[in-house]
Amino acid sequence: MMEQSYTIGRLAKDTGCKVQTIRYYEKVGLMPTPDRTAGNQRRYGARHIERLAFIRHGRQLGFPLEAIRQLLRLADSGEQPCDSADSIARSQLQEVESRIARLLALKAELNRMVEQCAGGQVADCRVIEVLSDHSQCLHVNHLEPEEAH
Amino acid sequence: MMEQSYTIGRLAKDTGCKVQTIRYYEKVGLMPTPDRTAGNQRRYGARHIERLAFIRHGRQLGFPLEAIRQLLRLADSGEQPCDSADSIARSQLQEVESRIARLLALKAELNRMVEQCAGGQVADCRVIEVLSDHSQCLHVNHLEPEEAH
DNA sequence: CTTGAACCTACAGTCGCTGTAGCTCCTATA
DNA sequence: TATAGGAGCTACAGCGACTGTAGGTTCAAG
Structure with missing residues (x-):
């Protein structure tokens, strides 16, 4: 109107x-x-x-x-208590916190990989090697299956 | 075989x-x-x-x-230098670092929201209020358009 | 030989948009 | 008032990285 x-x-x-x-x-x-x-x-x-x-x-x-x-x-519907809104926000906060934790572990692992890569032949490439052999990394649980990007 | x-x-x-x-x-x-x-x-x-x-x-x-x-x-093709692998890993590291930074800003904002929510009526609900009015938050740039979850 | 778990293909759905094709509409200028 | 072109419209396909389903076939244990 x-x-x-x-x-x-x-x-x-x-x-x-x-x-x-x-x-x-x-x-x-x-x-x-x-x-x-x-x-x-x-x-x-x-x-x-x-x-x-x-x-x-x-x-x-x-x-x-x-x-x-x-x-x-x-x-x-402005009548109900805001507990619901609060719990939605809290669960989003939890989600964000756990994402941060996983990404920090990830960052450590990538750092290790990158720093050890001497720039030689692939035969000695740490990046490829670490990816090939999970036992070489610190077995932090990385990411749970999450879409990249 | x-x-x-x-x-x-x-x-x-x-x-x-x-x-x-x-x-x-x-x-x-x-x-x-x-x-x-x-x-x-x-x-x-x-x-x-x-x-x-x-x-x-x-x-x-x-x-x-x-x-x-x-x-x-x-x-x-194990012949080429591992510079390429290294740079792929480095850019992944950068990506991870920037995601962490954005999520930390986000976490601060959500914390602020959640802590101020006193559990009263929606009329006073900070969660809803902050979402409704961007000027109430600290104008960290949050996330760039990223898919949630 | 029978049973049923595991395999097969093909395709739809997820999330949150983004891009495209092929139109129609609105408005500013001549 | 006519026209040009930017902005709008609908409908649908595509992204990434899977996941789920339907409807059928195969394998191996008992």
Whole structure:
């Protein structure tokens, strides 16, 4: 009913989010469906900006979309206690802490590998050797099967 | 030509890798195609075990499959200097270090959020509030758009 | 010889986007 | 008012690294 004045491109620019990503969030039900112009283009208002900022901020904090969905539900129905939000955040914190622990072990291992590599022939390459023979490394549990990158 | 005596299931058990994953590695050209029985089942030998162990170890160290592919090429053609292997490992180390840095910033932010949440109504919930308003957090750059989990 | 666990292929789904193709719309300028 | 072109639209494929499923076949123990 108020001015729904932002195009999707404007919204994208304002929140540092790609246009396709906004449409994706709408498709998976994180963003409410906006008004459309006569020509079928989306027009957004202030609440959409807030909503998208919330989502992006949650993503930057590493929350999976499902957690963000729950947090949005909690934020919308402002009556329940915030214990739920707290426990979502706590479990995200735990996740982050365990990721850090694993990455630190990893870093130590990679350091060892790289420092021992004398730059000679592959026959003597520590990097290849360590990878070939797990017993040569300190058997920290590295990463659990996690996607790289 | 020697005893190709391991079934895919055995190989999986020995290396802590799922059967489908081994078939996947074969499909994407990381594992060499094994011999087959008359009934078309895969049979593996010692070199396959070594190869798979190399791949898994690389994955545990967080190397993407593409890096592992390069490392395997280097290991196979044992003549070239190991500078390449070294630089692959170094860039993986850098990647890991930057991930750690980002996660530490993240952890601080989540800690702040969680500690301030008094367990009251959503109206006062710090978790939701901080997510809603980026200016309330310390503007560390969090994570760059990274997939969660 | 029978049973059933393990194998086979092929393909869909996961997560969170990102990119592309092939259109239509909106708006600024001439 | 006509036109150009940037921005929007939908639908779908692709990424990485698997994982799961359906529907069938093979192997080895009893």
